[in-house]
Amino acid sequence: MIRAGVRAILSSADDMEIVAEAGDGHEAVELGLKHRPDVCLLDVRMPRVDGLRAAEELRRVLPEAAVVMLTTFSEDEYIASALGSGAAGFVLKSGDPRELVAGVRAAAEGGAYLSPTVARRVLTHFASGQLGRRSAARARVGELTAREREVLALVGAGLSNAEIARRLHVVEGTVKAYVSRILARLGLRNRVQAAILAYEAGLVREE
Incomplete structure (x- = not known):
């Protein structure tokens, strides 16, 4: 029943194709x-095998595929585990169906997506201990060039590669190369972890 509902939601998007369903x-x-x-x-x-373990295995054997987690549970341990396993998105079943489409689409485009409820929990969690971690985060991003820090800040602000390219007046391929280099230099798995680090380091300006 759940898969049928998910299939119906995703099938409504013209730019998506469901290639397989797993039990x-x-x-x-x-x-x-x-x-x-x-x-x-x-x-x-x-x-x-639960989804969290499957996500870790997929990130190991199929790193080019983005992973989005879907759940009814919003407890912090599930969120932390999903993000730690390299997931690019975390969507709650109880959320707006459009969040599911947005999450899959963002992940496919190389971005990241958190349901608003999850995003609030993540930001609250990291903000609660932000001062204690900020110096360590700043030391890590200090290893980057000024341009790499600029790109990292825009990733942290939630911009896609195409949006960053327009903002910096460069081609999208250049942004992809910067993001890949940033992830490698900082030992990060994906854009979600990069965004969190950018937030902790104070690179993201709050509007």
Whole structure:
């Protein structure tokens, strides 16, 4: 029933195609390797192998595919585990169906997406201990060039590669190269972790 609902929502988007459906986390990894999709949408609670473990395995064997987590649970440990496993998005089943489409689309474009409820929890969590971590975060981003820090700040502000390219007056390929280099230099898995680091380091200006 859940998969049918998800299928109906995603099928309503003209720019998306569902290439396979898995009944458990183990099958999700197998089908991911077979079809090599742009985005793998996983439920936190899946039979045999849960979505969090499947996400970690997919990030290991299929790093080019973005992972978006779907769940009814908004507890901090699920959010932390999902982001720590390299997920590019975290969408609640109880949210607006448009959030699911937005999350998959953002992940496919190389971006990141958190449902508003999740985003508030993440920001509150990191803001609560922000002062204690800011110096360490600033030391890490201090290893970057001025241009790399500028790109990291825009990633932290939630801009896509195309939007960053327009902002900096460069081609999108150049931005992709910068983002890849930033992730490698800082030992980060994806744009979500980069955005969090940018926030902690104070690179993101609050409007």
